[in-house]
Amino acid sequence: MSNIREVPETLIIRPPSEYRSLLVRLTRGCKWNRCRFCGLYPHLGQATFSTRTVPEVKHDIDLLKERHPRAENVFFGDADPLQIGLEAFMEIAQYLRQVLPVKRLTAYARTSTLWKLKKHGILHLAQAGLNRVHIGLESGDAQTLNFHRKGQSPRMVKEATSWLREAGIEVSFYVLLGLGGRDHWQRHILETASLINETEPDFLRLRRLWLYKGDTVFGGPESPLFQEIRAGTFIPQTPEGTVLELRLLLEKLDSKLATFVACDHQNNYVNVSGRVKDDKEEMLAAIDEFLALPEKDRAAHYEAVGSRI
Numbered sequence: 001m002s003n004i005r006e007v008p009e010t011l012i013i014r015p016p017s018e019y020r021s022l023l024v025r026l027t028r029g030c031k032w033n034r035c036r037f038c039g040l041y042p043h044l045g046q047a048t049f050s051t052r053t054v055p056e057v058k059h060d061i062d063l064l065k066e067r068h069p070r071a072e073n074v075f076f077g078d079a080d081p082l083q084i085g086l087e088a089f090m091e092i093a094q095y096l097r098q099v100l101p102v103k104r105l106t107a108y109a110r111t112s113t114l115w116k117l118k119k120h121g122i123l124h125l126a127q128a129g130l131n132r133v134h135i136g137l138e139s140g141d142a143q144t145l146n147f148h149r150k151g152q153s154p155r156m157v158k159e160a161t162s163w164l165r166e167a168g169i170e171v172s173f174y175v176l177l178g179l180g181g182r183d184h185w186q187r188h189i190l191e192t193a194s195l196i197n198e199t200e201p202d203f204l205r206l207r208r209l210w211l212y213k214g215d216t217v218f219g220g221p222e223s224p225l226f227q228e229i230r231a232g233t234f235i236p237q238t239p240e241g242t243v244l245e246l247r248l249l250l251e252k253l254d255s256k257l258a259t260f261v262a263c264d265h266q267n268n269y270v271n272v273s274g275r276v277k278d279d280k281e282e283m284l285a286a287i288d289e290f291l292a293l294p295e296k297d298r299a300a301h302y303e304a305v306g307s308r309i
């Protein structure tokens, strides 16, 4: 019996903005898997990490090509597909562009992996046709990053981002509202705004910290952060606190930034979007309008949005 797959492997998670992209799996799960606020891959059933072989991935691309011969946008996953190795990544990206009319190739990437590639490695990624990376910045605050075991520092983010920009690869940052908890939210937000002002990413995508228990439909373990919450070392932010975080972040962003802001996740309490240099005041006004609602209406809204992946 043949071992050759007749359907391509699917990804566990993809960015919402890649909903129309072909999804190609280079790695399974997250090799790092230590961030306290995350634990998502184990929770969603992918507790271990592995890399796929180049022939396996090329075979998936052939299968995808049969179904979507005119695909122009492609996304590589899972959490850090560069773990497959630079040469393998390049071979796959080049093959993809040979067989499909790809205009945009994007991937998740951990800052530390990009940072280890250094400037010349990132240049190779651009030459292989990578157009954009989705990076979990989470916070620009060194203490918050350390507490959550993110495995990256603001300095690494700044260096990796500058190499990406020089190589012409777009940068999409994800920031987690609530990550500083109730005690450190201002530091988390102020340092994050400062790092964004310095690095000028192409996109800033906002999320709210999701604290999931072990009883969701996915059946995996609870969020690792619950250990800290029970120990009293992390006090979760209030719903309204995350809205105030969003407001402070936007307020502190440099009004000349060309960065596009998107609250493109359904767990955000207030959804604003726009380019900072053009739409900052409008976005702040929308948040203020929400905050001016009667308290019972705001509470009902927080309840209705709830928490979701």
Ligand code: SF4
Pocket: 030, 031, 032, 033, 034, 035, 038, 039, 040, 041, 079, 110, 136, 150
């Ligand atoms: S946030 Fe990213 S790097 Fe951290 S454990 Fe989750 S998937 Fe892995």
